[in-house]
Amino acid sequence: MWRTLVAKEMRAHLLSFRFLASFVILFVLVVGTAAVLTNDYLRKVDEYSGRQAELDRYLRAYAHFNRIGGIIMPAQPPVPFQTLVRGITADVNVEAFDDDPLPVMFPLIDLVFIVTILISLIALILTYDAVSGEKEDGTLKLMLANGVPRPNIILAKAAGAGLTLAGPLVVSLAAGMLVVLLHPRVNWAGMNWGALGLIVAAAVLYGMVFSLIGILVSSLHRSSASSIMTSLFVWTLLVLVVPNLSPYVASFLSPAPSRIKVARETARLTDTDRDDLGRKLMAQYRAEVLKQYPVLGERLTEAETKRRVAEDPLYRTAYEANRAAVERAWREANAIQGAKTEELRKDLRQKEEAQTDLARTISMVSPLANFSYLATDLSSTGTRNLVHFAELGGLWDAGFFRDYQPKKIEAFRAKNPTGDAWNTAIDMSDAPRFHYVEESLGGRVQAALPPFGVLLGYCVVLFAAAYVAFIRYDVR
Amino acid sequence: MIGAVARKEIVSNLLSYKFFIVLLLMVLLVATSLFIMHRDFAERTADYQIIRPEPGQPIAVVPPNPLSIFAKGLENAMTRSFEIGVIGVDVRAGQSSGNVIYSFFPTPDFLYVVRIVLSLVALLFGFDQISREREQGTLKLMLSGPVSRAKVLAGKWLGNFASLAVPFLLVTLLGTAVLLFDTNIRFSAGQLGRFALLLVLSLLYLAFFLSLGMLVSALTRRSATSVIVLLFVWALLVFVLPNIGTLVARQFVAVPSVQALNEKREQTWTREVLLGIAKGADVGEHWKTISRENDRMEEDFRLKFERLVRLARNINRLSPAASFLDAATEIAGTGIDEESRLKAEVVRYKNSIIDRLIADQLAGKRDAVYPSFQYRTRPLGEVFAAGALFNTAWLAVFNILAFALAYAGFARADVR
Numbered sequence: 001m002w003r004t005l006v007a008k009e010m011r012a013h014l015l016s017f018r019f020l021a022s023f024v025i026l027f028v029l030v031v032g033t034a035a036v037l038t039n040d041y042l043r044k045v046d047e048y049s050g051r052q053a054e055l056d057r058y059l060r061a062y063a064h065f066n067r068i069g070g071i072i073m074p075a076q077p078p079v080p081f082q083t084l085v086r087g088i089t090a091d092v093n094v095e096a097f098d099d100d101p102l103p104v105m106f107p108l109i110d111l112v113f114i115v116t117i118l119i120s121l122i123a124l125i126l127t128y129d130a131v132s133g134e135k136e137d138g139t140l141k142l143m144l145a146n147g148v149p150r151p152n153i154i155l156a157k158a159a160g161a162g163l164t165l166a167g168p169l170v171v172s173l174a175a176g177m178l179v180v181l182l183h184p185r186v187n188w189a190g191m192n193w194g195a196l197g198l199i200v201a202a203a204v205l206y207g208m209v210f211s212l213i214g215i216l217v218s219s220l221h222r223s224s225a226s227s228i229m230t231s232l233f234v235w236t237l238l239v240l241v242v243p244n245l246s247p248y249v250a251s252f253l254s255p256a257p258s259r260i261k262v263a264r265e266t267a268r269l270t271d272t273d274r275d276d277l278g279r280k281l282m283a284q285y286r287a288e289v290l291k292q293y294p295v296l297g298e299r300l301t302e303a304e305t306k307r308r309v310a311e312d313p314l315y316r317t318a319y320e321a322n323r324a325a326v327e328r329a330w331r332e333a334n335a336i337q338g339a340k341t342e343e344l345r346k347d348l349r350q351k352e353e354a355q356t357d358l359a360r361t362i363s364m365v366s367p368l369a370n371f372s373y374l375a376t377d378l379s380s381t382g383t384r385n386l387v388h389f390a391e392l393g394g395l396w397d398a399g400f401f402r403d404y405q406p407k408k409i410e411a412f413r414a415k416n417p418t419g420d421a422w423n424t425a426i427d428m429s430d431a432p433r434f435h436y437v438e439e440s441l442g443g444r445v446q447a448a449l450p451p452f453g454v455l456l457g458y459c460v461v462l463f464a465a466a467y468v469a470f471i472r473y474d475v476r
Numbered sequence: 477m478i479g480a481v482a483r484k485e486i487v488s489n490l491l492s493y494k495f496f497i498v499l500l501l502m503v504l505l506v507a508t509s510l511f512i513m514h515r516d517f518a519e520r521t522a523d524y525q526i527i528r529p530e531p532g533q534p535i536a537v538v539p540p541n542p543l544s545i546f547a548k549g550l551e552n553a554m555t556r557s558f559e560i561g562v563i564g565v566d567v568r569a570g571q572s573s574g575n576v577i578y579s580f581f582p583t584p585d586f587l588y589v590v591r592i593v594l595s596l597v598a599l600l601f602g603f604d605q606i607s608r609e610r611e612q613g614t615l616k617l618m619l620s621g622p623v624s625r626a627k628v629l630a631g632k633w634l635g636n637f638a639s640l641a642v643p644f645l646l647v648t649l650l651g652t653a654v655l656l657f658d659t660n661i662r663f664s665a666g667q668l669g670r671f672a673l674l675l676v677l678s679l680l681y682l683a684f685f686l687s688l689g690m691l692v693s694a695l696t697r698r699s700a701t702s703v704i705v706l707l708f709v710w711a712l713l714v715f716v717l718p719n720i721g722t723l724v725a726r727q728f729v730a731v732p733s734v735q736a737l738n739e740k741r742e743q744t745w746t747r748e749v750l751l752g753i754a755k756g757a758d759v760g761e762h763w764k765t766i767s768r769e770n771d772r773m774e775e776d777f778r779l780k781f782e783r784l785v786r787l788a789r790n791i792n793r794l795s796p797a798a799s800f801l802d803a804a805t806e807i808a809g810t811g812i813d814e815e816s817r818l819k820a821e822v823v824r825y826k827n828s829i830i831d832r833l834i835a836d837q838l839a840g841k842r843d844a845v846y847p848s849f850q851y852r853t854r855p856l857g858e859v860f861a862a863g864a865l866f867n868t869a870w871l872a873v874f875n876i877l878a879f880a881l882a883y884a885g886f887a888r889a890d891v892r
Contacts, residue, residue, distance in 0.1 A: 018704045022599045025708055036723045043730070058743050067746040075735060078528045086580050097558070097567050097819070097878040098777050101550045101812055102788060105801060107582060109719040117715055125704050133842050202849065225604070233497050233597065240592055241505065244584040247577040259573065260523045267855055304500040340819045352574030359577035372580055383576050 005152055009160025012125055022122040023168040029114055035177035037083050037110060038183055044078040045185065051075065056429060063428040065405060065421065073395040074402070074434040079380055080188050081195070083180045086110040087381020111173075112375045115203045120210040120239055123165055127214030128159050128231045129224035133471060136224060139474045153214065154470045158463060161211035166204045173200060191441045195378040198448065202378075203456045208373045210235070212462035219469040233371045242366040250359035256351035266341040278333035285325035293318035315328065367458060370451035375449040380438045384447040388439045396434045404431055477623050479854055481631025482638065489639040503647050505589045510651040513585050514547045514669075516657070520555060527557045532845035534560040534829055536822045541809050542661045542855070546586040546674060549810025554615045555772050558822045560846075562837050563745055564767040565826050586648070587804055590678045594644065597707050598682040602689020604699035604888060611699065615891045621856050629690070629886050634880065637686055648675065664731055670856065671803060673807050680871045681800045684711070687878035694885035715854050717795035725788035731780045737773060744769045757891075760834045767830055771823060778816060785812055789863070796874045803867035809853040813862055818851060 011020050057192065081087075086108050107113075134140040143153065177196075180186055214231055221227035288297050296318050300308065308315045363369035376382025406427070409421045520540040529535035535573045544551035559566045582588055609615035618628060652671070655661060663671070689706055692773040696702040745766050752762035792798035804810035829846050836844040854862075 014787070017701060021704060021708055025712075032720070034718065036727065039727055040723060043726075047733055047736060051739060054743070055739070058747070061741070062747040062750055064746070064750050067749060070742045071746060072741075075739075088576070089799070096734055096738045097565050097741075098734055098774060099553050100731070100734050100781070101553060101815055102785065104550060105552075105812065106719045106722045106788075106792070108723050109716060113715065113719075118711060119552065121707055121711060125707060129700070224700065229494050229497045229600070233501060236593055236596065237499060241508075241584070244581040245508065245512065247575050247581075248516065248584070250577070250813075251573070251575065252512075252515065256528075256574065258519065258523050259524050264526050349574070355521060356577055361574055363577060363581075369580070385551045386576070399760075420753075423750065425754075456576070 001148070002152055002156065004154065005148070005156030006159050006163070010164055013160065013164040013170050016448060018125050019164065020166075021342050022125065023172075026118060026122070026168050027113070027172045028174035029109075030116065030176040031113070031179055033109055033111065033114065034083060034157055034179045037086070037108075037153075038180050038186065041078055041080070041083045042183065042185055044082070048075070049417045055316055055434060057429060059428040062425055063431075064423055064425055064471065067425050068405075068428070072431065072434070074389070074396055074436070076389055077436050079438060080186055081192060081379035081381060083186060084111040084176070084196075084246070085199075085375055085379040085381050087376045087385075088318070096251050107465050109197075111176075114207060115169075115375070116239065116371055117236070118166065119169065119203060119207045120235060120368070122168075123161065123207045123210035124214045124228075124235055125162050127157070127218065128212045128228045129218055130215045130332050131219040131473060132221050132224045133226045134217070135222070135473075135475055138390045144475055150471055151467065154247050154467055157215055158208070158212060158466070162204065162208045165207040165211065169203060169207070170200065182475070189438075192379075193439070193443050195380075195444060198445065199375050201453060202371060202374050202448075205452070205459065207365045209455060209458045209462065210465055213238075216462055216466040216469055217465060219473050220251060239368045243363045243369040243372075246363035246366075246369070247359040249362055250355050254351070254355045254358045257356045258349055259348070262344055265342055269337050269344070271340050274333050274337040277336060278330045281329035281333055284324055286322060287302045289318070289321050293321060296322060324327045364451065366456060370454050374448040374455075376452040380444060382446065382447075385439065388443075389436070392436060393434065396432065399432045477627050478631040478634065480636035481618075481623070481628055482583075485632055485635025486639050489636065494600060495639065498600060499643055501597065502594065502643055505593055506586065506644075506647045507651055509584050509586055509589050510545065510655060513548065513583075514655055514661075516548075516662060517545050518658075520551075520878065524555065524735075528856055529557075529848070531848060534833060534846040535561065536825055536849035536851070538818065539849050542663055543667055543670060543674075543808040544585075544810050545655065545661075546671065547805050547808035547810055548583045548585040548587070549805035549808060550808045550812065550815040554810065555814050558826075558849075560829060560833065561696070562763045562767075562824045562834050563748075564770045564830070565822060570681065586674075587801065590681065591800060594678075594682055595685045595714055595738065595797070596638055596710055598708055599689045599784060600687035601640050603688045603693055603702050603706050605632050605690050606693040606889065607694075607696055607699040607702050609696070610889075610891055619891055625887055629883055630693075633686065633690060635684060640682060640686065642677075644682070645675065666856075670807050670809070674804055675855075677800065677804055677807070677868060677871070680875065681796060684796050684871060684875045684878060687875055687882055691878050691882035691885060694882050694889055713795045714797045717797035718792045718801070721791035721794070722788040723799065724791055725784055729780060729784040729787055731784050732777060737777060740773060741770055745775075760838050762835050764830075767826070771827070774819075774823060778820070782816070793867075794868060796871055799867040799870050799874075803864040803871070806859050806862070806864045807856070813859075814854060817854065821851055822849070 036332070055072065063071065128135075134143075144150070172445070181188060213234055217231045217234065218224070218227045221230065293314075295315055305319070309319050310316075360369075364373075373382065375386040378386070408426060408431075412419065412421045412424070413427060517540060524537065524539050527537055528539070529537060537557060540555050541551060557568045606615065609618070619625065656663070688709065689702075691697070692706050693702045696705065700779050747757070748762040748766045752759045789798070789802060792802075802811065808815055831847070832844070860868075
């Protein structure tokens with residue numbers, strides 16, 4: 001019975017025009033994007049190696065330790081997953097004068113887009129009339145008259161929609177992967193297969209969420225014409241509105257100070273304010289020293305002071321006490337102002353983190369955001385990778401500045417004791433280079449678990465709601 | 477007669493569930509978007525007050541553009557602070573935020589609402605105009621009276637356009653009127669004119685989707701089929717085409733990446749500093765070399781990038797959504813052309829003062845006074861000449877084409 005019901009649902013879908021249209025569009029888009037993104041990826045790989053070669057030439061000829069920090073900054077190489085998922089790689093850079101505004105205006109499309117927009121739309125198109133349509137056709141009455149239990153019907157509808165969605169998605173993606181793998185230069189590692197499998201599973205789950213929304217809405221409406229309206233309304237809110245509003249709402253609820261303001265304030269604290277405080281402390285400590293050594297009160301020229309320091313041991317102690325007082329004053333001023341800036345920065349960091357977390361939580365109301373986070377994290381093109389990249393950068397940093405640099409400077413000084421080790425060109429082509437490795441699958445999966453859980457939770461809740469709505473449905 | 481059909485459409489819309497849902501969506505979205513973008517603008521204005529240069533400082537910053545509330549475009553890139561130093565332009569203090577979630581989803585400005593959500597709404601107004609009446613049998617009745625098909629179609633179009641445009645204009649104008657109460661935002665007369673143009677452009681854009689809906693509705697026998705076709709066409713036109721166009725264009729025009737340029741700048745700078753120290757004398761010459769080489773690189777990048785943008789635009793024109801976005805952001809003064817013009821102006825400003833800057837720096841003069849940076853958004857005439865007019869006309873052509881095809885389809889339709 002149960003199998004007959006699912007088979008009926010699937011047959012009805014498979015023979016329909018909407019399924020055919022969905023399949024064709026999905027197939028063309030997935031394969032097309034895979035082809036274009038693969039080319040894009042290869043171009044990026046070439047560009048990256050070109051940049052590395054340029055860097056090599058520079059390191060051989062002009063590298064000097066004084067300004068090496070800005071030159072050998074760790075750079076993120078393209079990852080093979082970028083043939084499918086664009087992610088939030090640093091395409092947009094407002095810190096540099098040259099920026100590339102095209103992606104800001106027209107975000108590139110990728111697998112995440114195809115799943116989040118198209119699959120959800122297809123799911124709704126397949127299911128918006130699941131119950132109301134059968135009521136209108138009169139088949140629902142017939143089915144129930146034959147003693148088919150209602151739970152079975154609704155479960156079969158959900159399963160049928162899910163299976164129907166999974167088919168075209170997997171087929172299209174397989175074709176897309178073929179395009180990707182046909183390029184011999186795409187280095188698709190085994191780990192990525194695992195990640196891809198999880199992304200596909202999540203995509204099916206995501207489609208399931210929208211299928212269930214369609215089924216729920218259709219069992220709340222008497223006519224399919226109004227059920228498509230409500231479905232699209234819900235879809236628009238969940239897919240097009242909630243995620244986009246979430247960071248703004250979060251900035252409203254959990255404000256963080258403006259970065260510009262903090263930058264100005266810290267600059268003031270460590271510049272003019274520090275000078276004022278230093279001068280004040282200096283005057284104070286010098287007054288104390290003067291009280292102790294009245295001899296310092298005499299006004300002397302620079303030459304006389306020098307002579308006096310050389311001749312008079314008492315004056316010399318006084319002079320040194322004075323110098324220590326000055327140094328102490330400035331050291332204290334630096335420490336006090338430094339602590340203040342650090343506090344400001346910490347406050348900014350904490351507030352920004354709180355805001356980001358809140359924005360993420362709000363956006364997770366939307367299944368689209370969940371899938372975006374999950375897919376970008378699994379493909380190491382998301383926020384998780386930013387953290388991972390920063391960690392790797394820190395490790396490399398230590399290797400270069402703590403181990404390599406002192407050794408190299410020592411070697412230079414051994415050869416040329418009077419040379420300026422900081423501002424002379426030194427061949428650094430043997431320097432340890434930043435080497436990026438993707439995070440292990442375990443870590444990525446861990447990051448993907450919460451959004452996965454939310455999607456699963458959505459499915460359960462929506463199914464329960466659809467079940468209740470269908471039980472109460474008047475089939476006449 | 478057209479009037480009677482239009483009136484009938486308006487009345488039936490007013491009574492429908494669809495109209496209620498659509499109205500709810502429209503009010504909700506336009507109001508939220510204006511509120512949120514208004515706050516965003518207020519924050520950026522506060523930031524501008526902090527970074528705005530004192531008279532005489534060699535810093536180029538333009539104040540936030542109030543029209544960016546409606547069309548954010550590249551506003552974030554344009555309101556950065558460009559500090560001119562001895563080695564050229566130094567970009568400081570982008571109004572960036574540490575909240576990384578912003579970079580996941582597009583900005584929900586007014587343009588986004590119109591371009592993505594309201595286009596869907598316009599389709600929903602059109603999708604069952606003919607097929608539903610055929611299914612209900614009222615089409616037969618109507619056509620058996622003394623009314624031509626052209627008039628029925630025109631009346632339907634007008635009635636639906638009115639039921640779409642009137643609430644849209646009401647909500648938008650009301651929201652904007654509320655914005656005008658904020659004394660911190662001052663729209664000049666020119667900017668209000670530009671806003672009116674944005675509204676006209678939005679209506680033109682929405683009208684296209686209404687015509688498209690009627691076209692598909694005339695060609696399909698069932699409204700269920702029509703809605704499916706339209707949803708896919710909509711997704712293609714609004715999301716896929718504009719975005720795949722830029723990707724395809726990149727396959728043909730190679731543009732160096734931002735990171736590559738950045739690294740190159742850094743390398744030039746450190747190399748010249750090193751050479752300057754090694755040779756001892758004439759640091760000024762080395763500074764000039766840095767500035768010159770950066771300019772050359774920038775020029776080369778701009779030429780390539782312009783070629784890329786031109787190609788991407790031409791491909792994107794297949795989609796009215798891209799033409800609309802292009803024209804609207806350029807009119808608002810936050811478009812791609814405007815941004816590259818601003819950057820060219822910054823480079824020109826730098827070149828006009830850099831010799832003095834270097835001389836002053838070498839002479840140890842700390843508090844020198846430089847002419848301030850002036851930037852005015854391109855006049856509308858120039859914006860239109862540079863492509864906005866073409867884009868607007870293109871939208872109109874799309875409109876006429878869709879309506880004409882809808883008429884052809886309807887004229888041949890079997891109404892039984």
